[in-house]
Amino acid sequence: MSENSRVSCTIDLDAAGKHAGYLNVPWSRDDSAWGAIRIPIHVVRGGDGPTMLFTAANHGDEYEGPIALLKLARKLDPARLKGRVILLPTMDHPAVQAGTRVSPIDGINMNRCFPGRRDGTPTLMMAHYVYHQLVAPADIVVDLHSGGKTLDFVPSVVMHELDDTALMERTKTAILAMGAPLALVLKELDTAGMLDSAVEELGKLFVTTELGGGGSTTPERIAITERGLHNLLCHLGMLDEAPQAVPSPPRFAYTPEDGFVVSDDAGLFEPLVELGAPVEAGQPLGCVHFFEEIDREPRTYMAPRDGFLYARHFPGLIKRGDCLAVLGADRDQG
Numbered sequence: 001m002s003e004n005s006r007v008s009c010t011i012d013l014d015a016a017g018k019h020a021g022y023l024n025v026p027w028s029r030d031d032s033a034w035g036a037i038r039i040p041i042h043v044v045r046g047g048d049g050p051t052m053l054f055t056a057a058n059h060g061d062e063y064e065g066p067i068a069l070l071k072l073a074r075k076l077d078p079a080r081l082k083g084r085v086i087l088l089p090t091m092d093h094p095a096v097q098a099g100t101r102v103s104p105i106d107g108i109n110m111n112r113c114f115p116g117r118r119d120g121t122p123t124l125m126m127a128h129y130v131y132h133q134l135v136a137p138a139d140i141v142v143d144l145h146s147g148g149k150t151l152d153f154v155p156s157v158v159m160h161e162l163d164d165t166a167l168m169e170r171t172k173t174a175i176l177a178m179g180a181p182l183a184l185v186l187k188e189l190d191t192a193g194m195l196d197s198a199v200e201e202l203g204k205l206f207v208t209t210e211l212g213g214g215g216s217t218t219p220e221r222i223a224i225t226e227r228g229l230h231n232l233l234c235h236l237g238m239l240d241e242a243p244q245a246v247p248s249p250p251r252f253a254y255t256p257e258d259g260f261v262v263s264d265d266a267g268l269f270e271p272l273v274e275l276g277a278p279v280e281a282g283q284p285l286g287c288v289h290f291f292e293e294i295d296r297e298p299r300t301y302m303a304p305r306d307g308f309l310y311a312r313h314f315p316g317l318i319k320r321g322d323c324l325a326v327l328g329a330d331r332d333q334g
């Protein structure tokens with residue numbers, strides 16, 4: 001599946017030791033005739049072992065992943081590593097620079113355009129490189145997400161339902177070992193073009209996350225992220241260190257198909273339930289207030305089923321079609 005790309009890398013990803021450089025995405029434009037986008041990349045290679053690819057900022061307004069990967073790149077010691085770790089902390093670098101979910105250059109959502117296109121716009125070229133040059137040699141891929149500016153999640157490590165039962169079991173064991181408060185099997189609403197499905201279809205171990213959101217982060221969420229990455233490397237036998245202690249055993253849950261609530265109204269969103277709190281079917285989850293219509297009653301959205309509040313709309317303004325809430329439900333660990 002390795003395929004020639006228009007993106008080049010300024011470092012040798014096979015070299016032993018620790019190296020930092022850039023991916024060079026050609027982008028000839030008005031203000032830079034022979035210009036390029038430079039995307040930071042780190043590689044740490046120790047003794048024999050698997051190749052782990054860590055990516056973050058697949059969406060540019062999600063912060064736990066990039067911060068944790070920048071810190072991990074500084075911390076990793078090739079002498080204590082079995083295998084190779086490739087880190088791409090700001091995969092959609094232009095979106096990170098702009099603080100936006102999708103690329104400001106071509107308007108493309110990177111996580112809906114895999115496996116990319118060699119001759120596409122910069123986001124497509126970059127996805128093509130990641131898929132053909134970085135995913136191809138990787139044994140494990142970890143893509144770190146959060147909710148961005150418009151969603152907020154209970155910090156969680158995430159996998160998907162897989163047809164391959166052995167891979168499903170390996171992935172479940174891996175996400176539980178990361179020690180986040182919540183390990184969750186997520187039902188994606190629209191999988192076309194996601195890095196997730198592109199990697200899973202290759203039969204590789206894939207882990208993703210929803211570590212928070214709202215366009216910022218907290219000390220607790222960063223700590224959960226860093227512990228998760230460290231403990232995953234320990235779990236896979238790649239790091240010659242002890243895993244960090246986990247305060248309490250992770251909850252294992254999933255997102256039932258009837259747990260997604262979409263707004264049919266535009267207005268001001270009043271959340272009525274805290275993230276992570278238990279909910280019962282029929283319980284009010286949130287209200288939309290019609291601030292342009294003084295005599296109109298607010299609309300209350302109810303929980304469609306029992307569970308807990310896994311994610312919610314974050315900004316004060318809500319529009320018709322926005323995801324208002326997602327419920328999770330516990331799942332048997334056995």
Ligand code: CA
Nearest residue numbers: 059062145146
């Ligand atoms: Ca995301």
